[in-house]
Amino acid sequence: MRLEDLFWLIPLFPAISTVLIPLFSKYLRKAGVSLLACGSVFLSFIFSSISFFLLLNQGPAKKILYEWIAVSNLKINLSFQFDPLSAVMALVVSGVGFLIHVYSIGYMGKDPGYARYFTYLNLFTFSMLLLVLSSNLALMFVGWEGVGLCSYLLIGFWYHKDSAANAGKKAFIVNRVGDFGFLLGILFTFFTVGSLEFTSINEYIKGGHLSTSLATVIGLLLFVGAVGKSAQLPLYVWLPDAMEGPTPVSALIHAATMVTAGVYMVSRMNLLYSLSEIASEVVAVIGGITAIYSASMGLVQNDIKRILAYSTISQIGYMMLGCGSGSYSSGMFHLTTHAFFKALLFLSAGSVIHALSDEMDIRKMGGLRKYLPVTFPVFLIGALAISGIPGLSGFFSKDEILLSAYLSGRKWIWIIGVITAGMTAFYMFRLIFLVFYGKERMDEEVKHHIHESPKVMTIPLIILAGLSVIGGYIGLPEAMGGRNWFRSFLSSVIEEESHPISHSTEYLLMGISVISALIGIYIAWLFYIKNPELPEKLAKKFKALYTLLYRKYYVDEIYDFLFVKPTLKGSEGLWKGIDLSTIDGIAHASAKGANAGGSILSRIQTGLVKDYGFLFLLGTIIILGYWLWKL
Amino acid sequence: MIPSIYFISISIFIFIAGLIIFFTKKDLIFVFMSVEIMLNGINLFLLSLSPNLKSQILIIFIITVAAAEAAVGLAIILNLSRIKGDVEVDTIRILKG
Numbered sequence: 001m002r003l004e005d006l007f008w009l010i011p012l013f014p015a016i017s018t019v020l021i022p023l024f025s026k027y028l029r030k031a032g033v034s035l036l037a038c039g040s041v042f043l044s045f046i047f048s049s050i051s052f053f054l055l056l057n058q059g060p061a062k063k064i065l066y067e068w069i070a071v072s073n074l075k076i077n078l079s080f081q082f083d084p085l086s087a088v089m090a091l092v093v094s095g096v097g098f099l100i101h102v103y104s105i106g107y108m109g110k111d112p113g114y115a116r117y118f119t120y121l122n123l124f125t126f127s128m129l130l131l132v133l134s135s136n137l138a139l140m141f142v143g144w145e146g147v148g149l150c151s152y153l154l155i156g157f158w159y160h161k162d163s164a165a166n167a168g169k170k171a172f173i174v175n176r177v178g179d180f181g182f183l184l185g186i187l188f189t190f191f192t193v194g195s196l197e198f199t200s201i202n203e204y205i206k207g208g209h210l211s212t213s214l215a216t217v218i219g220l221l222l223f224v225g226a227v228g229k230s231a232q233l234p235l236y237v238w239l240p241d242a243m244e245g246p247t248p249v250s251a252l253i254h255a256a257t258m259v260t261a262g263v264y265m266v267s268r269m270n271l272l273y274s275l276s277e278i279a280s281e282v283v284a285v286i287g288g289i290t291a292i293y294s295a296s297m298g299l300v301q302n303d304i305k306r307i308l309a310y311s312t313i314s315q316i317g318y319m320m321l322g323c324g325s326g327s328y329s330s331g332m333f334h335l336t337t338h339a340f341f342k343a344l345l346f347l348s349a350g351s352v353i354h355a356l357s358d359e360m361d362i363r364k365m366g367g368l369r370k371y372l373p374v375t376f377p378v379f380l381i382g383a384l385a386i387s388g389i390p391g392l393s394g395f396f397s398k399d400e401i402l403l404s405a406y407l408s409g410r411k412w413i414w415i416i417g418v419i420t421a422g423m424t425a426f427y428m429f430r431l432i433f434l435v436f437y438g439k440e441r442m443d444e445e446v447k448h449h450i451h452e453s454p455k456v457m458t459i460p461l462i463i464l465a466g467l468s469v470i471g472g473y474i475g476l477p478e479a480m481g482g483r484n485w486f487r488s489f490l491s492s493v494i495e496e497e498s499h500p501i502s503h504s505t506e507y508l509l510m511g512i513s514v515i516s517a518l519i520g521i522y523i524a525w526l527f528y529i530k531n532p533e534l535p536e537k538l539a540k541k542f543k544a545l546y547t548l549l550y551r552k553y554y555v556d557e558i559y560d561f562l563f564v565k566p567t568l569k570g571s572e573g574l575w576k577g578i579d580l581s582t583i584d585g586i587a588h589a590s591a592k593g594a595n596a597g598g599s600i601l602s603r604i605q606t607g608l609v610k611d612y613g614f615l616f617l618l619g620t621i622i623i624l625g626y627w628l629w630k631l
Numbered sequence: 632m633i634p635s636i637y638f639i640s641i642s643i644f645i646f647i648a649g650l651i652i653f654f655t656k657k658d659l660i661f662v663f664m665s666v667e668i669m670l671n672g673i674n675l676f677l678l679s680l681s682p683n684l685k686s687q688i689l690i691i692f693i694i695t696v697a698a699a700e701a702a703v704g705l706a707i708i709l710n711l712s713r714i715k716g717d718v719e720v721d722t723i724r725i726l727k728g
Contacts, residue, residue: 605726605727606724606727607724607725608720608723608724609659609723610653610654610662610720610721613654
């Protein structure tokens, strides 16, 4: 079996079921829809796995299906490639995607838009697989826009809620800003390199033809797209609002896969970013600042999903930090482990929300430990993993990123990373203590209905929990007796300088970040178990700071004032000043003129058949006479 | 072989006859039939000027289309008589501007 005959089928299955489900949703019962949707993604996962093993034996492959666009020297193929980087992404997307599809059967079971939901979810999986498997920037952009569309559709899935419809719109518009930069980056690449194929671009860079300044321009423009899609500063504002969508969607799209597309893109173009010092610096700095900035907002939020959303932004900031520090493999590593534990956290949060009749405010939870015997331990595993507790997946990937930040010479970013690690541990355990421990603060009515989720939801949770524990061992660092298999697997795509570092320094750095995480957990324990009045006292004492964090630095209000309001005002001016008066005026005047002319000319019409016949005859005679006269 | 001048004269006669009926009769049915007569007069005129296979084929097509038109026209007249009660040409002035 050859790899190139097989791997391009991976995105095909979700595409087929995207077409089939809406066509036959009337005849398929829920079971049929579930089978089609989950089955297609499962087939993708099987094919990804087979392709992965073929890749290990045969090396990367490329498949050109046909020439899509051919205009003078612009030639774009519909072509796919399967190399280690694509393989990792395809496995994560189809694997985690499959688990979330299965979970959705339980979570969305009673929703009237069941078939619509799975259509969107399959369309998303297709677009995401297209994004990660495409072998050129243009096709990647198609997938990039496709996932953006699905994100919009699924955020606004409950479109009858105003907040959901607005959140979808916000996500779409904010992403448009980023996509504009991305498109410019693609055009710059084309005019410089003359081709959009990744292989040609890499050869061009390796050949030393690309000047550093052009690399900086292209790198920064492409990064604008990544900033939009991966919700980095300053375009992160859409992600917290995206939590209006169904929880499995938040897990799949707004945590595990789509939002990490930016990290994938930066890793894919790693030669370009390695060439430009400035572009890498910008990636690292934006990543670092985003990490600590959004973690600080996560500290005080009260909505369970929003806390996880800020955590996602912060973790993607980490990945960007790793990429910007020159260690793209550590960014990809964290992407993979993050997909496991963040999907786990979101899905178990969904299980909590499901149990509490759609309550999302953690102030109205508490003491759920004994009611949710499966959800609690898996949530705890997820929280431990994201906090970077040794032995779990998050620890390995996070430490690799912090190590690379330390080695890149930007020590202050390393310090930011360590502080963020502490904040991450704090807000995760704040969540755990408020939701699962302490007094039961929910209403009696809600309390009466509390139930553990069905098996179809808990089994994916358990599998994800398992992955969150063992996922880190694919990249076991040398200092701990491993060989960092993950990095050597990616080494054919990602070329990194290796920094020699003594094991004792590595142990020291690990120790510092673990201590930071433990301090975070300890403070959370102090605040929410030992001394429940303490947080309120502190909030009163530092009221300004607390309000600033709670109101999310007023960024939404500032954007509203700077961009949204002027746009609305300007549009209204254009509407009333230009459209209504000038353009409509011209249209109305011409209509009136035609009407007046018509009313004069219509006098000729008598309505009598014979008059028309006579005029017709007269005309014929005149024309015939003219001809005869000319002869 | 009969000289073509006979055919030409008879076709012109048919056409003029149709024209006269068109302007003199008051009944819409007659007016309608006169149009058909004129059309066939012209057909005969064409055939008498160039009596070959091509014009025969053309005329077969014209007659087919004319038959279809006649069906539509008769349907209109039928509906008109149902609504109005008669088909007097000089009293139908719906198209007056």
